[in-house]
Each structure stands twice: as structure tokens, then as C-alpha cells.
Amino acid sequence: MLQVIFFNVTNGLIIGAFYVLLALGLALILNLSNVINFAHGNFLALGGYFAFAITPVLGYWGALIVAPLLTAALGFVVERLLISRVYSRDPVYSLLLTFGLAFVIQDVCRYTWGPNGLPLGIPDALSQPLSPELFFITWYRIFMVAIVIVAVAGLFLFLRYSRVGVRIRAGTLDLDTVSVLGVNVRLLRTFNFSIGCLMAGLAGVLAAGQIGLNPNMGDDLLMPSFIAIIVGGVGSLTGTLFGGLLIGLAGAITTVFYPSASEAVIYIIMAVVLLLRPRGLMGEEGMLT
Amino acid sequence: MSGHATEAPPVAAAAAGGLPRRLAGLAVLWLVLATAPLWMPLIGGYDALATRVLVLGLVAMSFNIVLGFTGQMSFGHAAYFGLGAYGAGLTLKFIAASTPLALLFGTLLGGVLGTLFGLLIVRRRGVYFAMVTIAFGQVCFYVAYKWNDLTGGYDGLRGFQRAPLHLGLATIDIAASSRVFYYFVLVIFALAVGAMALVLRSPFGRTLLAIRENERRARFLGIPVERHIWLAFSVSCFFAALAGSLYALLNNFADPLALHYTLSGEIVIMTVMGGMRAFWGPLLGAAVFVVLQDYVSSMTENWMSIIGIIFMLVVLFFPRGLLGFMQRRDAR
Numbered sequence: 001m002l003q004v005i006f007f008n009v010t011n012g013l014i015i016g017a018f019y020v021l022l023a024l025g026l027a028l029i030l031n032l033s034n035v036i037n038f039a040h041g042n043f044l045a046l047g048g049y050f051a052f053a054i055t056p057v058l059g060y061w062g063a064l065i066v067a068p069l070l071t072a073a074l075g076f077v078v079e080r081l082l083i084s085r086v087y088s089r090d091p092v093y094s095l096l097l098t099f100g101l102a103f104v105i106q107d108v109c110r111y112t113w114g115p116n117g118l119p120l121g122i123p124d125a126l127s128q129p130l131s132p133e134l135f136f137i138t139w140y141r142i143f144m145v146a147i148v149i150v151a152v153a154g155l156f157l158f159l160r161y162s163r164v165g166v167r168i169r170a171g172t173l174d175l176d177t178v179s180v181l182g183v184n185v186r187l188l189r190t191f192n193f194s195i196g197c198l199m200a201g202l203a204g205v206l207a208a209g210q211i212g213l214n215p216n217m218g219d220d221l222l223m224p225s226f227i228a229i230i231v232g233g234v235g236s237l238t239g240t241l242f243g244g245l246l247i248g249l250a251g252a253i254t255t256v257f258y259p260s261a262s263e264a265v266i267y268i269i270m271a272v273v274l275l276l277r278p279r280g281l282m283g284e285e286g287m288l289t
Numbered sequence: 290m291s292g293h294a295t296e297a298p299p300v301a302a303a304a305a306g307g308l309p310r311r312l313a314g315l316a317v318l319w320l321v322l323a324t325a326p327l328w329m330p331l332i333g334g335y336d337a338l339a340t341r342v343l344v345l346g347l348v349a350m351s352f353n354i355v356l357g358f359t360g361q362m363s364f365g366h367a368a369y370f371g372l373g374a375y376g377a378g379l380t381l382k383f384i385a386a387s388t389p390l391a392l393l394f395g396t397l398l399g400g401v402l403g404t405l406f407g408l409l410i411v412r413r414r415g416v417y418f419a420m421v422t423i424a425f426g427q428v429c430f431y432v433a434y435k436w437n438d439l440t441g442g443y444d445g446l447r448g449f450q451r452a453p454l455h456l457g458l459a460t461i462d463i464a465a466s467s468r469v470f471y472y473f474v475l476v477i478f479a480l481a482v483g484a485m486a487l488v489l490r491s492p493f494g495r496t497l498l499a500i501r502e503n504e505r506r507a508r509f510l511g512i513p514v515e516r517h518i519w520l521a522f523s524v525s526c527f528f529a530a531l532a533g534s535l536y537a538l539l540n541n542f543a544d545p546l547a548l549h550y551t552l553s554g555e556i557v558i559m560t561v562m563g564g565m566r567a568f569w570g571p572l573l574g575a576a577v578f579v580v581l582q583d584y585v586s587s588m589t590e591n592w593m594s595i596i597g598i599i600f601m602l603v604v605l606f607f608p609r610g611l612l613g614f615m616q617r618r619d620a621r
Contacts, residue, residue: 036416038554085605091416092362093604096561099554100600107593223427223550226420234417260435267428274409274421 007136008252014141014210016248017148020241021203022218023225023232024155025196027240030229031172032192034091035083038098040225041218042105043197047071047204048213049113052120060123064147064205071201072194079193084186109215120208144206151202152241155195159237168192172235224248227270233283242281318569322475326468336467337539338583342576343471343478344535349559349571350485351528356557357565358489359521360501364419365426366556368406369526371548372399372429373533375440378543381449388452388463392477392534399530402429404523411519414504423550430548445544446537463538474535481528486568488524497521554600562603564610573611 022040029037037043051067058066082101086093126140159165167188171178179185200218207217224247232243247266255262273280325339352366376398377391384390410421433440440446454461454473463470488494499507500514508514537543546552555578563574581599586592603610 030416034416036420082601082605089608090362091419092356092557092561092565093608095362095364095416095419096554096558096600097604099558100597100604103593103597103600107591107597111591111594223424226424230417230420230424263431263435264428267424267431270424271409271428278412 005253005256008256009249010137010141011255012249012252013245014144014248015252016245017145018203018207018221019224019228019248020152020244021148021199021206022221023228023240023244024152024237025199026225027229027234027237028168028199029193029196031235031237032168032175033083033087033094033189035087035094035098036091036226037193037196038095038222039078039102039105040098040196040200041216041220041222042102042109043071043075043200044204044207044218044221045109045213045215046074046105047201048120048208048217049109049204050201051205051208052113052118052213055121060121067205068198068201071204072198075197075200076190076194078197079190083193084190087189106215113213113215115215118213120205120213122209126209140209144210147202147206151199155199156237164188164191224251224266227266229280230270231273231280233280235284236280236282239280239282246281319479322478326471332580333584334580336471338579340467340471340474340535340539341583342572342579343474344532344539345556345559345579346572346575347478347481347535348529348532349556349563349575350482350568351525351532352556353560353565353568353571354485354489354497354521354525354528356560357567357570358494358501359497359518360504361518361522362415362419363422363522363525363553364557365422365424365550365553366525366529367550367552368426368429368548369399369403369529370533370536370552370556371433371543371545372402373530374537374543374547375433375446375533376530377534377537378446378449379439381452381537382446386450386452388454388538391451391538392531395534395537396527396531399533400523400527403526403530404519407519407522407526411515411522423553426548426550426553430545430550433545433548440543440545443545445542447542449537450541451538470539474539477531477535481531485528489568493517493520558600558603560610562599562607562610564612567610567612570610570612577611 022044026037026040029035029040047067047070050070051063054063054066054070078101082097083094086097122140126138126143128139129135130137130139130142159169167178167183171183171185171188171192175185178188203221204218207221211217225244228243228247229240230243231247232239232241247269250265250269251262254265322343325342326336329335329339348366348370352363355361355363355366373395375395377395380387380391380394384394406422406425410418410425413421434442436442451464451470453464461469461473463473489497496507496512496517499510499512500517504514533547536547559574559578560571561574562577563572564570578599582592582596585595589595
């Protein structure tokens with residue numbers, strides 16, 4: 001029993017790590033640009049497929065670095081060409097735009113790489129289990145968690161200390177003032193969007209090594225990421241971080257005791273949070289209206 | 290939603306040219322709807338497609354109470370639509386083979402649950418309102434998807450048939466003929482749309498416009514903003530669930546995709562495409578979308594791309610929708 005719980009806790013941490021990567025990118029875009037990026041899960045899938053295409057050329061390690069960067073570059077172009085056009089309009093338009101974009105990207109993936117699942121090969125060293133007793137934990141799982149920790153720490157340090165990061169945080173609170181102070185807000189938003197896509201692309205490469213590739217691999221992760229943001233508190237990236245881990249763990253632990261409720265539990269958590277603490281666990285008062 | 294204060298009052302806006310033109314417009318509209326089974330085959334349609342237009346038009350119009358008239362962005366209306374469908378289907382399957390009862394229970398299921406959800410979300414605004422409504426929509430999707438014994442899970446709810454109507458003396462056989470069923474749906478549609486128009490023309494409806502245009506000012510005027518948004522959301526959910534019940538009767542089938550947020554997105558695009566400031570806009574949008582979707586998905590496997598591109602083109606080039614576009618040309 002203990003081993004089963006341990007197994008599911010590690011599972012929960014890993015899936016929570018994916019929620020965190022995806023949700024942090026979503027939250028960045030949501031906070032600064034007031035856009036819900038429905039295509040975020042599709043950027044994740046694209047990251048995975050890019051890695052699949054690059055691995056034969058650059059090998060796994062090259063793909064791990066280049067694929068997220070390609071995703072970020074694509075995000076840059078998409079924001080510039082499409083999403084930046086609707087910032088000044090009612091939010092319903094940006095929602096519809098990213099919704100349509102999600103359809104198109106998913107269809108392009110299906111058309112290019114086929115509707116069936118594809119495996120993404122990982123280095124042999126990573127696919128070994130830790131030890132005979134801990135047979136259910138491969139090095140790859142440890143590796144994924146380590147990469148996610150590095151990426152998230154990097155993102156927080158970037159936002160905390162770099163000039164652009166400070167501007168992004170300031171823009172989240174008051175974009176007009178930041179603009180008046182001479183910051184190129186257009187470029188800031190584009191850059192911010194592509195950071196979000198970078199995180200999604202990285203999550204895609206990591207997820208592809210674990211669960212394989214398919215055109216709608218991001219869909220199952222998108223909704224929990226929304227919930228991670230709602231539970232953690234809109235406007236707080238730290239909240240999103242803990243929200244993602246919380247619902248990942250909660251789902252996994254529920255699997256032990258009552259498997260059919262493992263997906264329901266994250267919605268229950270959301271409902272409870274909305275009832276008892278509408279601004280989310282770490283949300284600022286007033287950020288949600 | 291601000292910045293449109295100078296537009297014509299939306300209920301009247303379908304034809305901005307005064308009462309005679311408005312009446313003429315309405316007459317044409319109802320004539321077109323009443324004769325739809327006759328001319329639909331000419332453009333490659335069929336009775337069931339015309340019924341689909343009415344049903345999805347009804348859900349889009351009820352959604353527009355929230356989006357176009359109250360200015361709140363719900364992105365989970367498929368949930369209440371789908372709940373209506375399941376409610377009607379389950380009634381026919383397990384309770385009684387009665388069409389009116391199916392409509393009643395379907396509408397109640399979606400409407401009451403929507404009203405309860407509404408309590409949790411009325412304090413949200415803008416994209417956060419949208420996000421929470423999406424999440425709640427997905428709750429319903431997962432329940433329908435997972436509760437295999439009751440709902441049939443992924444395969445959907447099968448094994449029920451709409452029942453003929455018994456009106457005391459006469460029996461109307463809506464079960465056998467899809468044309469008779471079309472007229473049945475048209476009658477329900479007319480009643481529902483009439484009720485909707487009454488709600489929107491009432492002082493309550495006008496207050497919703499005030500909230501849409503300037504929520505802070507509405508609050509200063511003493512309008513209980515949260516309660517009004519909640520009521521509008523609730524009314525909208527009841528109508529959406531009614532449409533969903535009709536949908537289950539139309540297909541003799543209810544599937545979890547009727548609850549999925551993809552359908553919510555399609556409801557939004559129908560509304561925006563037709564014109565969310567116009568009372569009849571969503572119906573026009575639904576007609577265009579449903580016929581286009583039927584056509585495109587029979588033509589090509591890559592219909593998702595085409596639908597996605599339609600989404601993007603509407604947003605980028607027709608943000609005011611078809612009716613909004615015509616109104617602006619009128620105003621010149």
C-alpha cells in the first residue's frame with residue numbers, strides 16, 4: 001500500500017509539473033495581455049512534434065533545447081501577426097482568435113504527422129529505473145522534474161531580476177503607466193507571449209518522452225492548467241505554481257483510493273476554493289474583477 | 290463592452306429604420322423560417338439541417354443574453370445545452386415516453402444547475418468570468434463522460450425516441466416525420482424567442498444594458514449588479530437547456546460532445562458572426578455556421594482547419610458580425 005501511494009505521489013508530482021509549466025505560460029499571457037490562450041495546449045503539442053522532427057538531426061539533447069526555442073519563435077510570429085491585433089478590443093475576440101488557432105494548429109499537426117501516436121525516443125541512460133526496489137521510477141522522471149524545477153526557477157529569477165522581467169511584472173499591474181514611462185509595450189507583450197510558448201514547448205518535449213506524441217496531446221493538460229490558475233489565484237504566479245502541484249497531487253492520490261474520481265477531484269477543489277476563497281489561494285484582492 | 294453607447298437599442302436594432310421596416314423585417318424572417326423545408330433542398334439542405342439551425346440559433350440567442358446584452362463573457366454554454374439534452378434523453382429513456390415531459394425535465398436540469406453555478410461566478414468579470422465558466426462546463430462534460438452506467442459515457446446516451454404529441458383530441462406524430470418535427474421545433478422556438486424578447490424589453494432587460502455599458506455607473510444608480518448578472522445568466526441557461534432538450538429530440542441521441550467547450554466556442558462564434566448587438570444576430574450566425582459546417586465537413590477531412598480559419602477571419606475582419614455590418618452600412 002505504501003508503495004502504491006509513493007508511486008502515485010511521484011506520478012502526481014510529475015503531472016503537476018506539467019500543469020505548472022503550462023499554467024505558468026498561460027498565466028503570464030493572461031496577466032499581461034488579458035488573453036486566454038486556448039491554443040496553449042497546441043503549442044505544447046507543437047513543441048513535442050518539433051523535437052520529433054529535430055531529434056534525427058541534432059539528437060535528443062539538441063532537440064530538448066531547439067524545439068522549445070522554435071515554439072517560442074512561432075509564438076512570437078503568431079502574437080505579432082494575429083493576437084496583437086485584438087488587444088484593444090473586447091476580450092471575447094482574443095478568446096475566439098486563439099480558439100480558432102487551436103483548431104488550425106491541431107489540424108496541421110494531424111495533417112503533417114498523422115492522427116496516430118508517435119513515440120519520441122529518449123536516451124537509453126534515462127529510461128533505466130533508479131533501482132530494483134524503485135522500479136517504477138525511471139531516471140527520465142527524475143530528469144523531467146529536474147528540468148521543470150530549473151525552468152521554473154529560471155523564469156522566476158528572470159521576472160525578479162532582469163530588466164524585461166521587471167517590466168513584465170510592472171505591466172501586469174499597470175500597463176498604461178509602463179507604456180508612458182517609455183517601455184515598448186507592444187514588444188513587451190510579444191516577448192511575454194513567446195516566453196509562455198517557450199514553457200509550453202518545453203513541456204511538450206518532456207511530455208512526448210513520457211506519453212508519446214499525438215495531435216491533441218495538449219488538450220488534456222489545458223483544462224487542469226486553467227484550474228491551477230483559478231485555484232492558485234489569478235495574478236499570482238507563485239499561486240499558479242502551487243495550484244498546479246496541488247491539483248496534480250490531489251488527482252494522483254485520489255487515484256489510489258477512488259480511481260474514477262481522479263479527474264473530478266480537481267474540479268471539486270476548484271469549486272471549494274471558489275466558494276471559500278474566491279480570489280484563489282494566493283490571489284491578490286481585487287485582481288479577479 | 291464599453292464604448293458602444295451610441296448604438297441603437299439592440300432589440301430594435303435588427304432593422305434600424307423605424308417601426309414599418311422592423312415589422313417588414315420580422316415578417317420576412319418568419320416567412321423564411323416557415324417555408325424553410327420547402328427551399329432548404331434547393332441549397333443542398335434537408336429538414337434535419339433546418340431544425341439544427343433553429344436549435345443552435347436558439348442556444349446562441351440565449352447565450353447572447355449574457356454576452357451581447359449583459360456584457361459578460363460566458364464560454365461554457367455548451368454545458369447547459371448538453372445538460373438539457375441529457376435531461377430530455379434520460380427522461381424519455383427511464384421515466385416516460387412523453388415529449389413535453391422530456392422538454393420540461395431537460396430545461397429544468399440545465400437551467401437549475403446553471404443557476405446554481407451562476408452563484409459561484411457572478412463576482413468574476415472579463416476573462417476570469419470566461420475561465421470559470423469554461424471550467425464548470427468541463428465539470429459537466431466529465432460527469433457525462435465518466436458516469437457510464439447512466440449516460441453511456443463516451444458513446445453517448447442512446448436508446449430513446451421522441452414520442453408523438455397527444456393533444457387531447459389530435460395526435461401529432463413528430464416522431465416519424467422530420468418535417469412535422471421541424472414545425473414543432475419552430476413553434477417552441479417562436480415561443481422561446483418571444484419570451485426572450487419580453488425579458489429583454491422589460492425594465493430588467495434595460496438594466497442589463499446599463500450594466501453592460503457602464504457597470505460602475507449602474508452600481509451607483511443602486512442596481513444590484515451581481516444579482517442582475519446572476520438572473521440574466523440563469524434565464525440564459527434555461528433557454529439554452531430548452532434548446533439542448535430539442536437537440537436530443539432531434540437526434541434521438543445525446544453525446545458528451547454536446548457538453549464540450551468546443552461547442553461552447555462554436556456558440557460564441559455563431560453569436561459574434563451574426564452580430565452580438567442584434568437580437569436576431571445569433572440566429573443568422575447559427576444558420577451560416579451550421580450550413581457551412583455541414584457543407585465543409587462533407588467536402589474535406591481538414592474541416593477543422595477551415596472552421597478555425599473562419600473563427601480567425603470573423604474576429605479579424607467581421608468583428609461586428611453580419612447584422613452589425615449591415616447596420617453600419619445603413620447608418621452611412
